[in-house]
Amino acid sequence: MPSKTNLPLEGIRVIDHGVVYTGTAATTFLADMGAQVIHVESIGRFPSMTRGLVAHPPAGLEKALYHGYKDWEPGARPWDRWYQLHATSRNKLAIGLELDTPRGVAIYKKLVEISDLVMENFSQGTMDRLGLGYEELKKVNPEIIMISASGLGKEGPYKGYSTFGLNVDAITGNMALRGYPEEDMTMKDCSPVWADNVAAGTVSFAALVALYYRQKTGKGQFIDISQSENLLPHTGELFLEYTMNGRVPQPVGNRDRAMAPHGCYPCRGLNKWLTIAIATDAEWQAFGEAIGNLPWTQDSRFVTTLGRYRHQDELDKLVAAWTSTQDNYEAMHLLQSFGVAAGHVISPATAYADPHLKARGFFKEVNHRETGTGLYPGMFFKFSRTPAEVRIPPPCLGEHNEYVLKELLGISDEEYKALAKDNIIGTEYLPGA
Amino acid sequence: MHQALSGIKVLDLTQYVSGPYCTKLLADYGAEVIKIEKPGAGDGSRRVGPFYRDEPHPEKSGLYLHLNTNKKSVTLNLKSGRGKKILLDLVRDADILVENFSPRVMPSLGLDYAALSKINPGLVMTSISNFGQDGPYRYYKGTELTLFAMGLHMHFEGEPDREPLRFPGYKGLYLAGTYAATATMGAFFGAQATGLGQQVDISIMECMLAPPEAGCWLVAYDFTKLEGNRAGHRREASYPIGVFPCRDGYIFVYGVVSFFWSRIAAWMGMPELATDPRFATPVARRSHHGDFDAIFIPWLMEHSRDELFHSGQANRLPVAPVYTIDEALKDPQFIARNSFTEIEHPATGKVTYPGLPFRLPETPEAPQRAAPRLGEHNAEIYQERLGYSQSEVVKLFQMGVI
Numbered sequence: 001m002p003s004k005t006n007l008p009l010e011g012i013r014v015i016d017h018g019v020v021y022t023g024t025a026a027t028t029f030l031a032d033m034g035a036q037v038i039h040v041e042s043i044g045r046f047p048s049m050t051r052g053l054v055a056h057p058p059a060g061l062e063k064a065l066y067h068g069y070k071d072w073e074p075g076a077r078p079w080d081r082w083y084q085l086h087a088t089s090r091n092k093l094a095i096g097l098e099l100d101t102p103r104g105v106a107i108y109k110k111l112v113e114i115s116d117l118v119m120e121n122f123s124q125g126t127m128d129r130l131g132l133g134y135e136e137l138k139k140v141n142p143e144i145i146m147i148s149a150s151g152l153g154k155e156g157p158y159k160g161y162s163t164f165g166l167n168v169d170a171i172t173g174n175m176a177l178r179g180y181p182e183e184d185m186t187m188k189d190c191s192p193v194w195a196d197n198v199a200a201g202t203v204s205f206a207a208l209v210a211l212y213y214r215q216k217t218g219k220g221q222f223i224d225i226s227q228s229e230n231l232l233p234h235t236g237e238l239f240l241e242y243t244m245n246g247r248v249p250q251p252v253g254n255r256d257r258a259m260a261p262h263g264c265y266p267c268r269g270l271n272k273w274l275t276i277a278i279a280t281d282a283e284w285q286a287f288g289e290a291i292g293n294l295p296w297t298q299d300s301r302f303v304t305t306l307g308r309y310r311h312q313d314e315l316d317k318l319v320a321a322w323t324s325t326q327d328n329y330e331a332m333h334l335l336q337s338f339g340v341a342a343g344h345v346i347s348p349a350t351a352y353a354d355p356h357l358k359a360r361g362f363f364k365e366v367n368h369r370e371t372g373t374g375l376y377p378g379m380f381f382k383f384s385r386t387p388a389e390v391r392i393p394p395p396c397l398g399e400h401n402e403y404v405l406k407e408l409l410g411i412s413d414e415e416y417k418a419l420a421k422d423n424i425i426g427t428e429y430l431p432g433a
Numbered sequence: 434m435h436q437a438l439s440g441i442k443v444l445d446l447t448q449y450v451s452g453p454y455c456t457k458l459l460a461d462y463g464a465e466v467i468k469i470e471k472p473g474a475g476d477g478s479r480r481v482g483p484f485y486r487d488e489p490h491p492e493k494s495g496l497y498l499h500l501n502t503n504k505k506s507v508t509l510n511l512k513s514g515r516g517k518k519i520l521l522d523l524v525r526d527a528d529i530l531v532e533n534f535s536p537r538v539m540p541s542l543g544l545d546y547a548a549l550s551k552i553n554p555g556l557v558m559t560s561i562s563n564f565g566q567d568g569p570y571r572y573y574k575g576t577e578l579t580l581f582a583m584g585l586h587m588h589f590e591g592e593p594d595r596e597p598l599r600f601p602g603y604k605g606l607y608l609a610g611t612y613a614a615t616a617t618m619g620a621f622f623g624a625q626a627t628g629l630g631q632q633v634d635i636s637i638m639e640c641m642l643a644p645p646e647a648g649c650w651l652v653a654y655d656f657t658k659l660e661g662n663r664a665g666h667r668r669e670a671s672y673p674i675g676v677f678p679c680r681d682g683y684i685f686v687y688g689v690v691s692f693f694w695s696r697i698a699a700w701m702g703m704p705e706l707a708t709d710p711r712f713a714t715p716v717a718r719r720s721h722h723g724d725f726d727a728i729f730i731p732w733l734m735e736h737s738r739d740e741l742f743h744s745g746q747a748n749r750l751p752v753a754p755v756y757t758i759d760e761a762l763k764d765p766q767f768i769a770r771n772s773f774t775e776i777e778h779p780a781t782g783k784v785t786y787p788g789l790p791f792r793l794p795e796t797p798e799a800p801q802r803a804a805p806r807l808g809e810h811n812a813e814i815y816q817e818r819l820g821y822s823q824s825e826v827v828k829l830f831q832m833g834v835i
Binding site: 006007008009012021022024025029030033034048067068069070071072083084086087088151152153155156157158161162163164166167168169170171172173174175176177178179180185186187188189190191192193194196197198200201202204205206208209210211212213215216217219221222223224225226228229230232233234235236237238239240241242243244245247248249251252253254256257258259262263264265266271273274275276277279336339340341342343344345346347348349351352355356357359360362371374375376377378379380381382383384385386 | 454482486498546574585587600607608618625631639644645649660662666746760781786793
């Protein structure tokens with residue numbers, strides 16, 4: 001089934017219980033680098049958001065409510081046509097295995113025996129409730145590494161508290177710093193969930209650190225990852241602003257502590273924007289030349305960084321007046337050709353059309369059993385000797401039951417049939433899931 | 434073994450944020466990271482600040498101090514022939530080299546991967562840049578702001594009737610550093626197994642486009658051709674969600690999941706709201722969010738943030754206090770888990786920093802070495818490691834090599 005690759009993590013086997021963003025993406029990063037990642041999913045309990053909002057969306061709703069499904073069509077197997085699965089689960093195998101049953105647990109433990117790492121980000125206590133906490137898994141495989149990722153950590157006074165990515169933003173001080181300067185705290189945007197991106201990277205890094213340690217010492221371990229804790233260093237200098245100088249950082253919007261102009265400016269057309277960041281006087285001169293030495297670019301108040309910084313309210317209006325007459329994409333290239341840092345606010349459509357991303361092969365064509373051909377965002381890294389590709393399309397529920405149970409675990413045809421008949425394994429959600 | 438990554442040798446040719454955060458992660462878990470800095474000036478982040486007690490000084494920049502813990506610093510002029518020779522001597526013995534120059538710099542110094550791998554075929558060379566090592570934008574300039582714009586997140590952050598926003602600080606650059614550390618470790622596993630290293634090309638733009646969230650936005654577009662837009666502060670479609678006022682501050686409420694509604698009613702001690710026809714379904718709540726605010730906000734204002742946080746959690750609701758930076762430092766969970774750490778540096782004395790992103794129970798003692806002073810480890814590396822004599826080191830200094 002899985003073919004031999006030259007990828008660096010070839011030979012490492014990971015059991016994945018990822019849900020939503022953090023867990024699913026973290027193990028995808030390991031899979032992209034060659035690990036065999038087996039997503040073990042319940043067929044009796046539906047993972048909300050990971051494979052849809054509900055297992056079987058009712059028919060006949062308004063079209064908007066089917067957003068997220070390929071071509072707005074849930075189809076016969078909605079859980080295999082959901083965008084989050086497709087975005088975060090390439091290169092993995094998937095088995096549908098009911099862990100709420102003793103027979104399911106027995107099979108799971110056989111899989112743990114031959115695996116290197118277990119990663120889960122269920123709501124807290126789920127693995128313990130199933131009798132599959134680290135202490136149990138260690139009995140089966142003393143060298144197993146287990147990573148448990150949660151919003152606030154498994155231990156501490158908030159043990160058991162539930163969070164989503166935005167809660168992490170709130171408790172780490174990030175949410176208070178988002179938004180426009182001077183606006184009321186209740187106006188914070190609640191859309192992008194940055195914390196999960198960070199946690200996905202941290203979890204995959206932690207996995208590799210622990211695997212290296214085990215390679216040297218033969219020792220596994222249990223790693224309790226708090227998404228809040230791992231976001232704190234990403235705001236390090238803002239914490240130091242307070243701990244060194246006693247100043248509480250305030251939202252600055254798009255502004256910088258030293259650069260000006262430094263903002264996001266409207267361009268020609270609907271919802272088109274260009275960001276510009278000018279650090280030095282030489283860049284300011286280059287900017288002036290690029291836009292045809294308009295009179296205000298020669299204004300003596302704007303000649304020095306300090307002058308531009310002091311007068312940036314006025315400067316921003318002048319820059320915006322120029323950008324408003326420009327196409328944001330062309331203006332970016334114009335300014336870049338003069339050595340000025342400028343970037344257009346990319347949208348999904350402009351990202352797909354971007355010539356640079358095309359030249360680098362960032363988007364990958366994927367052929368999928370349930371959704372046909374699509375063009376998906378690829379890896380965040382390029383390896384020069386062992387390039388990473390999409391080897392396995394995002395797996396359908398239970399797609400690899402046979403391979404994992406029969407070939408990896410040596411379960412007989414007869415037993416396999418019995419497990420399927422008794423709904424211990426499956427490829428569809430059970431009624432009521 | 435002292436630390437999880439003890440024994441791994443890393444050469445760090447990075448500056449500012451993305452590269453230094455990548456090598457900080459390696460150093461904080463025990464790798465030996467030798468930071469190569471430009472003689473006289475050092476890493477540009479030494480001039481960024483915030484500065485300790487507002488004294489602009491290259492050893493007092495909070496950005497540098499935070500991003501370079503547990504590293505060693507040597508000064509080396511890579512443009513001089515002697516400087517290059519010394520670097521190659523260090524490369525011979527290194528496992529990993531990380532750099533985040535513009536893609537034209539390493540080749541122009543004769544230090545591209547082809548040259549370095551001849552000396553050390555097992556070397557993993559991680560190159561972090563704005564747009565990657567190839568492609569039409571490879572020499573384009575980028576900053577946190579412009580890269581954030583090109584990383585898709587900005588398209589979704591801010592009010593729909595105002596300009597799009599970036600995130601506070603250097604979130605995109607830190608993310609690229611984190612992802613680069615993962616890919617570096619991955620490539621290092623391969624190098625260990627085969628003896629063959631490789632170059633790891635990290636584009637900051639692609640780091641922002643690839644991860645779970647942007648990946649989902651992009652696939653959603655591929656599936657439905659829906660562009661999406663900024664939703665702003667309140668999403669009536671999945672009410673209640675957002676930052677709400679309370680007696681002594683603000684609380685974040687995440688009530689979007691449909692079965693949370695009855696929990697919210699229970700939390701408020703108003704179980705009748707669960708079946709109130711104005712609110713009983715997501716569609717009804719969308720139409721009557723003003724009516725709900727008129728009940729919800731006065732109730733919130735009667736309670737403190739801490740009360741609401743704990744009572745909300747007792748009702749299994751993902752609510753959280755909205756802290757400012759100083760308040761986050763005092764949070765009992767962070768304190769109990771030692772999420773912050775005190776580090777002593779000769780230029781600043783003891784200062785509290787964010788600590789490790791995670792703890793390893795096998796090696797729980799986090800190293801606590803402050804960021805190095807510029808060239809602090811010249812003697813250790815040049816004399817003890819490479820065998821130069823004291824007088825040779827003096828000569829190299831006079832020649833501007835170190």
